[in-house]
Each structure stands twice: as structure tokens, then as C-alpha cells.
């Protein structure tokens with residue numbers, strides 16, 4: 001049997017192009033003691049993958065050239081030399097965009113129960129790293145409450161839409177920034193943001209004016225997914241003692257040079273705190289976060305969207321939707 005893989009053949013320069021990747025068939029290798037083979041059903045397409053394609057210092061090594069692109073996947077065990085991971089089990093882990101992955105225990109790898117969810121995709125969205133990023137980012141790093149104003153950039157996306165809802169449930173007034181009128185309508189009507197701001201076509205001054213108008217009392221908590229203009233604008237609208245969770249900087253993932261923030265002076269003015277975080281730092285508490293998210297879903301207090309595309313040949317265009325803003329929810333590839 002063959003393994004069909006979405007392989008990195010060239011490191012992207014700026015925005016990735018299709019020729020940076022290739023679909024390659026490779027024979028399945030025999031398993032070693034302790035390993036198991038997963039038939040991947042779904043792969044999570046995350047903005048973070050873009051960073052893993054570059055050869056530069058980061059929290060994970062770069063994807064080697066000639067290897068399948070790293071991604072979180074969920075699928076069934078079809079062969080096993082590990083008594084703890086039997087054939088038929090469902091496994092979630094950091095593997096690759098390929099039909100078959102070889103797993104070993106440790107790291108993020110975990111057994112999940114398909115009977116607990118209407119769709120396995122939920123383990124890649126609301127109950128997966130995306131949901132946990134929103135949960136720990138809002139509850140642990142920001143901890144907003146009544147009287148606070150939580151501003152979320154990338155608010156219509158997978159992490160942002162959940163972060164806004166969690167903040168609202170904690171009693172904060174939530175304001176979302178997203179691209180285009182349709183997404184802004186969704187922020188208010190579907191995700192319950194008190195106000196929505198369209199960032200497209202606006203410079204820092206124009207966007208800052210809209211944020212200050214939506215939050216005259218100042219932004220007390222910022223969940224930052226984007227960087228660039230939205231971050232610079234938000235920095236000018238902070239309340240004293242504001243807290244910023246730096247979750248992502250998607251606006252510069254395809255930039256050849258870092259873009260940076262220009263209004264850092266405002267952190268001094270407002271005695272504000274900025275804290276970068278990785279969801280992986282909360283690994284020992286994943287089950288606690290997943291239980292909290294599952295409870296909110298069960299209570300009907302959390303809505304979430306998934307954008308599923310089908311087939312390995314859709315891997316590239318589906319991935320690029322994240323950077324064009326044409327994903328309507330958590331971007332997932334069905335394999």
C-alpha cells in the first residue's frame with residue numbers, strides 16, 4: 001500500500017506558491033516496536049504551518065525539504081505494534097498532511113473517542129488546539145470579567161470567534177475586528193460580539209478611531225491574532241493596566257521581513273502587559289480545557305464553524321484560504 005503525501009519541495013519565499021509543494025506517493029514502511037499506523041481522516045490546516053516551512057529558529061524544527069508538511073491529524077489506527085494503541089482506536093496527534101502517518105506515544109498524541117462527538121473534525125476545532133488556544137488565552141492569560149472590554153483581532157476566524165464567546169461568558173464586553181462586512185455581521189449575529197469593526201482598507205489612524213469609538217472607556221484586554229495595522233491601532237486605544245495576549249501575527253507570516261509594531265510606546269503610557277503564548281505550554285492541562293469547552297458546547301453556549309475541503313489535491317488552495325480570509329471557520333482538509 002502507498003502513502004500519499006503533501007510534500008514540501010522548496011521553501012516558500014514570502015507567500016507560498018503551488019510549486020513549493022508536490023503530491024508524492026511513497027511505499028509504507030514496516031513499523032518498529034511501539035509504533036502504530038494511522039489512516040488519517042482529517043488534517044488541521046493552521047496558519048502556524050506557514051512558520052514551520054521556514055528554516056529559522058522557532059518552537060518546532062522546520063519541516064525538512066522532501067518531507068510531508070506537518071499538521072495535526074485525526075484518524076484510525078490500521079496497524080499497530082503498540083498494545084496501548086490497538087487497531088481500530090482513533091488517534092489525534094501532530095503528524096503530517098498525508099493519508100497514512102506513523103505514530104509513537106508521547107507529545108500531543110492521544111486517543112480520542114469518536115462516539116463523543118457528532119464529527120471527528122471537532123477534535124481539530126472546538127475541542128482541539130484551536131479551542132484550547134482560545135480557552136487558555138482568554139481564561140489564563142487575559143482573565144477578563146464584568147466591566148472589562150475584550151478586543152479580538154482575527155475575530156471571525158477559528159480561534160478568534162471562540163475567544164470572543166468565552167470572553168463574553170466571563171462578563172466582558174467584546175469587540176471583534178475582521179475583514180469585510182459579511183464577517184462583521186457574523187461577529188455580532190452569530191458569535192455575540194457587542195461590536196464589529198472591518199479593518200480592510202483602513203490605516204492605523206482610521207482603525208484606531210473606530211476602536212476608540214467602540215470602546216470609549218478603553219480596551220482592557222486584547223486577544224491579538226493578526227499584528228500589523230490592527231495591533232498598532234489597538235495599542236492606541238488601551239486602558240491603563242491593559243493586558244494583551246499575543247496569540248498570532250498572521251498579517252506577517254508571508255512577509256519577507258518582520259513587520260513589527262510601531263506603537264509600543266503605548267505599553268509604557270498605559271502600564272500595559274503583553275504576553276506571547278503557545279497553546280502547547282498548557283499541555284498538562286489540555287484535558288481540563290477540553291472538558292470546559294465540551295461543557296460550553298453541550299450547554300449550547302458556544303457556536304463554532306468548520307470549513308472542510310476534500311482531498312489531498314485541495315491541500316494547497318485550502319491552506320491559502322487562511323491568508324486570503326476566505327475560510328469560513330476552522331480550516332480542515334478531509335483526507
Ligand SMILES: NC(=O)c1ccc[n+]([C@@H]2O[C@H](COP(=O)([O-])OP(=O)(O)OC[C@H]3O[C@@H](n4cnc5c(N)ncnc54)[C@H](OP(=O)(O)O)[C@@H]3O)[C@@H](O)[C@H]2O)c1
Nearest residue numbers: 047157158159178179225247248249250251277278279325
Ligand atoms: N499561540 C498559539 O498557540 C496559537 C494556536 C493556534 C492559532 N494561533 C494563531 O491564531 C491566529 C488565528 O488562527 P486560526 O487558526 O484561528 O485561523 P483563522 O482565524 O480561522 O484564519 C485566518 C484568518 O486570518 C485573517 N487574516 C489572514 N491574513 C490576514 C492579514 N494579512 N491581515 C489581517 N487578517 C488576516 C483572515 O481573516 P479576515 O478575513 O478577518 O482577514 C483569515 O480568515 C493565527 O495568527 C494563528 O497563528 C496561535
